[in-house]
Amino acid sequence: MVAAAANPVWLTFPCQGLGGRTPGLQFHRGNKQMVQTRCTRKARPATISAKFELKPPPYPLNALEPHMSRDTLEYHWGKHHRTYVENLNNQIAGTELDGMSLEDVILVSYNRGDILPPFNNAAQAWNHGFFWESMKPGGGGKPSGDLLELIERDFGSFEIFLSEFKSAASTQFGSGWAWLCYKANRLDVENAVNPLPSDDDKKLVVVKSPNAVNPLVWDYSPLLTIDVWEHAYYLDFQNRRPDYISVFMDKLVSWEAVSYRLEIAKARATEREVEEERRKREEEEEQESDGEGVQMYLDSDADESETE
Amino acid sequence: MALRSLITTRTLTRGAKSVGFGLRGLQTFTLPDLEYDYGALEPAISGEIMQLHHQKHHQTYITNYNKALEQLDQAITKGDASTTVKLQGAIKFNGGGHVNHSIFWKNLTPANEGGGDPPHGSLGWAIDTHFGSFEALIQKMNAEGAAVQGSGWVWLGLEKEFKKLVVETTANQDPLVTKGASLVPLLGIDVWEHAYYLQYKNVRPDYLKNIWKVVNWKYAGEVYAKECP
Numbered sequence: 337m338v339a340a341a342a343n344p345v346w347l348t349f350p351c352q353g354l355g356g357r358t359p360g361l362q363f364h365r366g367n368k369q370m371v372q373t374r375c376t377r378k379a380r381p382a383t384i385s386a387k388f389e390l391k392p393p394p395y396p397l398n399a400l401e402p403h404m405s406r407d408t409l410e411y412h413w414g415k416h417h418r419t420y421v422e423n424l425n426n427q428i429a430g431t432e433l434d435g436m437s438l439e440d441v442i443l444v445s446y447n448r449g450d451i452l453p454p455f456n457n458a459a460q461a462w463n464h465g466f467f468w469e470s471m472k473p474g475g476g477g478k479p480s481g482d483l484l485e486l487i488e489r490d491f492g493s494f495e496i497f498l499s500e501f502k503s504a505a506s507t508q509f510g511s512g513w514a515w516l517c518y519k520a521n522r523l524d525v526e527n528a529v530n531p532l533p534s535d536d537d538k539k540l541v542v543v544k545s546p547n548a549v550n551p552l553v554w555d556y557s558p559l560l561t562i563d564v565w566e567h568a569y570y571l572d573f574q575n576r577r578p579d580y581i582s583v584f585m586d587k588l589v590s591w592e593a594v595s596y597r598l599e600i601a602k603a604r605a606t607e608r609e610v611e612e613e614r615r616k617r618e619e620e621e622e623q624e625s626d627g628e629g630v631q632m633y634l635d636s637d638a639d640e641s642e643t644e
Numbered sequence: 645m646a647l648r649s650l651i652t653t654r655t656l657t658r659g660a661k662s663v664g665f666g667l668r669g670l671q672t673f674t675l676p677d678l679e680y681d682y683g684a685l686e687p688a689i690s691g692e693i694m695q696l697h698h699q700k701h702h703q704t705y706i707t708n709y710n711k712a713l714e715q716l717d718q719a720i721t722k723g724d725a726s727t728t729v730k731l732q733g734a735i736k737f738n739g740g741g742h743v744n745h746s747i748f749w750k751n752l753t754p755a756n757e758g759g760g761d762p763p764h765g766s767l768g769w770a771i772d773t774h775f776g777s778f779e780a781l782i783q784k785m786n787a788e789g790a791a792v793q794g795s796g797w798v799w800l801g802l803e804k805e806f807k808k809l810v811v812e813t814t815a816n817q818d819p820l821v822t823k824g825a826s827l828v829p830l831l832g833i834d835v836w837e838h839a840y841y842l843q844y845k846n847v848r849p850d851y852l853k854n855i856w857k858v859v860n861w862k863y864a865g866e867v868y869a870k871e872c873p
Binding site: 411509512547565566571575 | 696700701704733737793794795796815816817836837838841842845846
């Protein structure tokens with residue numbers, strides 16, 4: 337559930353069922369050969385059919401009182417979160433999305449911003465699970481270790497981070513979420529590659545997102561979130577969103593969870609770099625061996641037909 | 645509050661003068677009164693909801709709208725294009741919140757004062773023509789209102805140019821006019837959670853089902869008659 341970092345879809349997406357049956361699901365636009373390479377690397381059966389389960393928060397529903405009431409959690413988890421999960425299961429049963437991980441359903445149905453119907457339920461199912469695990473009884477206070485160091489490096493101080501996070505949460509117009517994320521990625525512009533990747537590309541950022549959208553769709557690794565839909569705080573705070581945000585930061589945040597997610601995000605980033613390197617090497621090798629072949633054909637059409 | 649708007653008005657007037665825009669000061673907005681008591685829409689909408697909705701939510705939109713207008717005036721005076729553009733989000737959101745809620749209060753009236761009475765006259769006919777029946781319109785607005793993702797509004801609007809009735813939804817506090825320059829709102833239903841959560845919790849469809857008992861169709865009919873004489 338806490339698998340925080342975004343896997344690019346093509347790493348885990350099964351090859352089967354991609355053959356354009358659903359036009360809306362076509363998101364590959366690189367050359368065909370690359371797609372095949374990616375798919376064969378991590379292909380898995382597409383026949384798994386499983387339902388997503390509503391996982392309870394890792395504490396009793398009254399454990400966050402008086403800061404977040406049992407009543408709020410009974411509705412928020414017991415009704416809202418449950419409805420997202422149930423609707424999602426109904427929506428994807430028997431479709432290509434059935435059997436994918438929740439993260440993959442989110443990325444595929446996000447469809448590069450032109451969202452498909454299951455997106456809202458999938459993302460909200462994920463967001464809420466992530467939100468429950470962002471809190472703990474007796475939370476709040478200040479982080480420590482690597483996390484604190486990164487916060488101080490990237491925001492200037494913990495206090496500045498706090499004010500940026502609170503400001504993002506209180507200025508999200510309408511329903512949505514505010515996030516602390518680890519942004520490990522290099523440039524993600526079509527098939528462009530960052531010519532000078534460096535450690536400066538990896539940093540903590542505060543972002544906000546409307547409605548169901550979460551930072552997985554931008555390939556960021558979420559570390560912490562606060563739900564600023566009104567249903568998250570209305571029973572306890574009514575219109576006073578800023579009070580809810582302050583109490584969340586002062587009394588509820590589980591910095592242990594955030595630190596743990598940061599470690600995973602960093603490890604994932606490293607793993608992806610290694611993978612990327614390997615892919616680049618392979619491509620270069622392929623190009624070199626292709627290069628000899630190309631010299632034999634003067635007509636470029638011939639090249640294309642060969643790769644069909 | 646009163647003091648605050650006074651100061652605001654003065655600052656804005658001075659700002660405008662200094663670049664020679666004449667004596668025109670920027671108008672600030674204040675919370676309009678309701679024409680009924682907070683508890684008068686019960687049991688469809690609780691007094692607690694009405695009071696928070698009017699005194700807190702609507703007031704906050706107005707406060708922030710005035711603030712944004714003041715900043716806008718200063719930015720324009722200074723020729724600060726980037727701030728001028730940056731303020732558009734806050735203006736649309738808070739100004740939209742003010743516009744929408746001002747209409748919403750007029751769209752409601754207690755059941756013993758005609759709330760829920762179906763529209764008569766030309767609007768009644770137009771609804772039958774465009775949607776088949778009054779019930780069909782309600783069903784359509786309930787379905788579209790329930791489907792609004794996150795916060796927003798569902799509207800019955802008049803497309804002025806072609807004299808056509810339409811059902812539209814808008815996100816957050818976008819006013820109906822963002823969906824078309826010639827759209828006139830006849831009835832707007834707030835489907836933000838703050839409009840119903842204390843009473844209906846997660847069951848937005850129940851709120852939508854009940855709000856029809858306090859809809860002021862007389863007001864909608866008057867707006868319609870004025871636009872389509």
